[in-house]
Amino acid sequence: MAGAKLLTGNAVVGQSGGPTAVINQSLVGVVEGVRSGLMATGNVQKIFGMRHGVNGLTKGDLVDLSEVPQDRLERIANTPSAALGSSRDKPDKDYCAKILKACEQHNIRYFFYAGGNDSSDTCRIVNELARSSGYELRCFHVPKTVDNDLPVNDHTPGFPSAARFVATAFAADNLDNRSLPGVKINVIMGRHAGFLTAASALARTVCGKDDDGPHLIYVPEVAFDTDQFIADVEKIYSKLGRCQIAVSEGIQDAKGEAIGAKLIKNAQTDSHGNVQLSGSGALGDQLSDLIKSKIKGKDGKPPRVRADTFGYLQRCWPDASVVDKQEAREAGRVAARAAAAGELDGSIALIRAPGTPYRCEYKRIELTDVAAKTKHMPKEFLKGTNDVSQAFIDYVKPLVGALPVFERL
Amino acid sequence: MAGAKLLTGNAVVGQSGGPTAVINQSLVGVVEGVRSGLMATGNVQKIFGMRHGVNGLTKGDLVDLSEVPQDRLERIANTPSAALGSSRDKPDKDYCAKILKACEQHNIRYFFYAGGNDSSDTCRIVNELARSSGYELRCFHVPKTVDNDLPVNDHTPGFPSAARFVATAFAADNLDNRSLPGVKINVIMGRHAGFLTAASALARTVCGKDDDGPHLIYVPEVAFDTDQFIADVEKIYSKLGRCQIAVSEGIQDAKGEAIGAKLIKNAQTDSHGNVQLSGSGALGDQLSDLIKSKIKGKDGKPPRVRADTFGYLQRCWPDASVVDKQEAREAGRVAARAAAAGELDGSIALIRAPGTPYRCEYKRIELTDVAAKTKHMPKEFLKGTNDVSQAFIDYVKPLVGALPVFERL
Numbered sequence: 092m093a094g095a096k097l098l099t100g101n102a103v104v105g106q107s108g109g110p111t112a113v114i115n116q117s118l119v120g121v122v123e124g125v126r127s128g129l130m131a132t133g134n135v136q137k138i139f140g141m142r143h144g145v146n147g148l149t150k151g152d153l154v155d156l157s158e159v160p161q162d163r164l165e166r167i168a169n170t171p172s173a174a175l176g177s178s179r180d181k182p183d184k185d186y187c188a189k190i191l192k193a194c195e196q197h198n199i200r201y202f203f204y205a206g207g208n209d210s211s212d213t214c215r216i217v218n219e220l221a222r223s224s225g226y227e228l229r230c231f232h233v234p235k236t237v238d239n240d241l242p243v244n245d246h247t248p249g250f251p252s253a254a255r256f257v258a259t260a261f262a263a264d265n266l267d268n269r270s271l272p273g274v275k276i277n278v279i280m281g282r283h284a285g286f287l288t289a290a291s292a293l294a295r296t297v298c299g300k301d302d303d304g305p306h307l308i309y310v311p312e313v314a315f316d317t318d319q320f321i322a323d324v325e326k327i328y329s330k331l332g333r334c335q336i337a338v339s340e341g342i343q344d345a346k347g348e349a350i351g352a353k354l355i356k357n358a359q360t361d362s363h364g365n366v367q368l369s370g371s372g373a374l375g376d377q378l379s380d381l382i383k384s385k386i387k388g389k390d391g392k393p394p395r396v397r398a399d400t401f402g403y404l405q406r407c408w409p410d411a412s413v414v415d416k417q418e419a420r421e422a423g424r425v426a427a428r429a430a431a432a433g434e435l436d437g438s439i440a441l442i443r444a445p446g447t448p449y450r451c452e453y454k455r456i457e458l459t460d461v462a463a464k465t466k467h468m469p470k471e472f473l474k475g476t477n478d479v480s481q482a483f484i485d486y487v488k489p490l491v492g493a494l495p496v497f498e499r500l
Numbered sequence: 501m502a503g504a505k506l507l508t509g510n511a512v513v514g515q516s517g518g519p520t521a522v523i524n525q526s527l528v529g530v531v532e533g534v535r536s537g538l539m540a541t542g543n544v545q546k547i548f549g550m551r552h553g554v555n556g557l558t559k560g561d562l563v564d565l566s567e568v569p570q571d572r573l574e575r576i577a578n579t580p581s582a583a584l585g586s587s588r589d590k591p592d593k594d595y596c597a598k599i600l601k602a603c604e605q606h607n608i609r610y611f612f613y614a615g616g617n618d619s620s621d622t623c624r625i626v627n628e629l630a631r632s633s634g635y636e637l638r639c640f641h642v643p644k645t646v647d648n649d650l651p652v653n654d655h656t657p658g659f660p661s662a663a664r665f666v667a668t669a670f671a672a673d674n675l676d677n678r679s680l681p682g683v684k685i686n687v688i689m690g691r692h693a694g695f696l697t698a699a700s701a702l703a704r705t706v707c708g709k710d711d712d713g714p715h716l717i718y719v720p721e722v723a724f725d726t727d728q729f730i731a732d733v734e735k736i737y738s739k740l741g742r743c744q745i746a747v748s749e750g751i752q753d754a755k756g757e758a759i760g761a762k763l764i765k766n767a768q769t770d771s772h773g774n775v776q777l778s779g780s781g782a783l784g785d786q787l788s789d790l791i792k793s794k795i796k797g798k799d800g801k802p803p804r805v806r807a808d809t810f811g812y813l814q815r816c817w818p819d820a821s822v823v824d825k826q827e828a829r830e831a832g833r834v835a836a837r838a839a840a841a842g843e844l845d846g847s848i849a850l851i852r853a854p855g856t857p858y859r860c861e862y863k864r865i866e867l868t869d870v871a872a873k874t875k876h877m878p879k880e881f882l883k884g885t886n887d888v889s890q891a892f893i894d895y896v897k898p899l900v901g902a903l904p905v906f907e908r909l
Binding site: 106109110140154163166167169170171172173174175176177178179259260262263264266267269270271272275355356357359367369370371372373375376379380383384393395396397398399400401402403404406407408409410495496497498499500 | 515518519549563572575576578579580581582583584585586587588668669671672673675676678679680681684764765766768776778779780781782784785788789792793802804805806807808809810811812813815816817818819904905906907908909
């Protein structure tokens with residue numbers, strides 16, 4: 092559809108869903124792309140930011156980004172979390188009517204939205220309702236999610252930085268566990284997809300010794316069986332005298348029920364129907380208690396067992412992957428360029444170029460290709476029921492960047 | 501006692517208690533100090549490392565550090581956690597007899613031990629039993645603890661790096677909470693002392709805006725009252741629509757009972773009688789549930805509430821404070837120099853030199869000055885019942901080093 096007649100008016104950009112360490116790179120990428128494209132050609136007069144996504148848009152809570160100086164944009168790009176504020180609202184028909192009214196009021200003709208599965212669905216809903224109501228609006232989605240679960244994309248902005256945090260954390264925690272041996276469980280974000288939990292395996296490359304953790308990795312793609320879990324831990328613990336375990340917050344039983352969600356007292360649910368998994372230590376604590384009750388060491392006593400839930404630091408830690416920063420920025424710019432090329436709508440997908448060294452390409456795809464869809468870890472990334480494959484390590488390594496160098500005695 | 505006749509034999513160094521990001525700096529400092537001092541003068545032939553503290557010593561599990569090349573020592577110094585392995589054993593009389601037997605067997609005359617309150621007590625016990633049994637042994641303690649609760653010391657190696665992690669985490673998490681507003685609880689390490697929890701206040705200096713978190717800080721030094729807590733949170737939440745809270749894992753009720761310890765199912769206890777506080781999300785989850793049940797937003801619904809427990813990453817995160825690295829290294833060297841100067845025993849205390857810029861001095865003190873004793877936050881570091889003072893900020897800032905620069909929109 093490239094080459095359609097360009098509209099004239101204003102542009103708006105929003106951030107949605109769970110923030111990441113690089114979602115502000117995408118925001119700044121869109122602003123730069125619009126400035127050097129649609130603003131330079133005179134099609135766009137102003138570029139606004141929505142405070143807290145579509146929620147701010149409906150309330151006219153907009154911030155004018157047209158003339159923010161470049162040095163300030165650069166500092167914003169390098170600040171984690173969503174500088175405009177985020178939202179988990181799912182617009183229904185009435186909500187969408189308000190969005191379109193706000194667009195009319197502010198003469199908005201270009202709509203950019205950075206987010207994950209649910210946010211791309213919001214973008215799709217707005218796009219379709221604008222079209223059916225006859226309001227000309229060009230809607231573009233910029234991918235973002237630490238879960239790395241958007242279809243078509245090789246990976247999504249936000250994931251490499253979160254994976255960098257998880258790998259660094261496991262490498263350091265592995266040495267802590269080696270110092271004071273015992274069983275250590277670390278619970279990782281990831282509602283339906285295990286990519287982020289799997290990234291813990293990169294920690295093994297930091298010291299490069301055979302006995303380095305994580306020793307066991309549990310992802311939502313493999314049904315979690317309590318008895319098997321105990322047997323797995325017992326095997327490692329009896330061999331090494333310690334065991335470091337990566338568990339996804341989204342692990343499911345054989346029926347596909349999330350184990351963690353059932354454990355959180357008064358768990359809260361967002362408007363997309365997602366039940367709270369993060370922001371609670373319940374899953375780690377339950378698994379910890381299970382090990383204490385089922386496993387005995389050589390002295391007949393339960394091992395020292397500790398559980399940490401890495402929580403929100405995974406998505407906001409300010410040591411982003413360099414590749415991630417560049418790609419998140421570029422994805423925003425590419426969305427603005429797609430609009431300037433006369434595309435009517437779309438999502439920007441990150442595609443890995445074949446061969447080495449690692450290189451990423453950007454491709455416009457349909458909003459319906461990603462909206463509300465979830466990608467899971469492919470079988471070739473898994474190894475047995477409690478580990479990941481070398482293929483996964485090869486996949487994730489170039490995204491994360493150089494990890495710290497550790498030395499053992 | 502400086503100037504006593506030097507003994508001739510070997511030296512041993514151990515690491516004990518919870519590891520830190522810089523305890524290997526102290527290990528390397530001792531090795532360097534012994535090499536350039538007692539080994540250069542011919543008083544020490546070999547310097548051994550104990551695997552897992554006194555536990556390894558009793559078993560003869562020693563590693564010869566005499567000739568480890570400097571570049572490898574440097575890499576070890578910059579690796580977090582205890583490279584020799586750590587221990588929480590508390591030696592009784594029989595255990596000490598084994599330690600002395602091992603010392604005799606390996607002709608050990610100099611004993612260096614890096615650790616916190618409990619480990620300095622281990623050092624004191626070994627020292628006193630050696631003396632009473634007539635075995636000539638020079639025992640030196642090198643301070644270490646993220647809790648920052650050793651008496652006499654202005655601060656202790658390990659604390660500045662953990663404080664750096666906590667401040668960075670709060671600054672980033674504050675933006676996450678600003679993106680998706682709600683109540684966010686972060687539980688911080690610290691059994692009896694609130695220094696590390698208090699360090700969260702440094703996060704306010706990162707963006708420098710009035711409404712940046714943490715908005716409430718609860719330390720063990722102030723009795724925790726549930727009703728007051730709810731009132732505090734309600735006040736902030738109704739004003740800002742969000743609230744970021746720092747809670748020490750060691751908060752106590754008016755009777756001095758630790759609130760967290762009672763919540764952990766099958767909590768484990770170490771040989772020093774410390775009941776498990778870390779490695780569980782129970783305290784954060786309980787406070788979270790309390791807020792959900794007691795506080796309502798403008799829409800009549802409970803606020804979005806999340807709790808993270810920062811856990812072991814606080815003490816092992818590989819982005820140590822530069823000041824901390826230098827001081828931990830120097831504390832190890834000073835201990836070795838004290839031995840070479842003919843001191844019979846002692847602990848090395850870090851004393852802040854008066855005036856600015858910040859400067860640290862090192863002083864030999866008696867083992868009994870620190871052994872099994874705990875320093876608390878002084879009154880002038882507290883502000884009301886839920887905050888810290890500017891005096892505390894001025895105290896902690898030079899220790900932590902430059903924090904990331906964030907920009908808000």
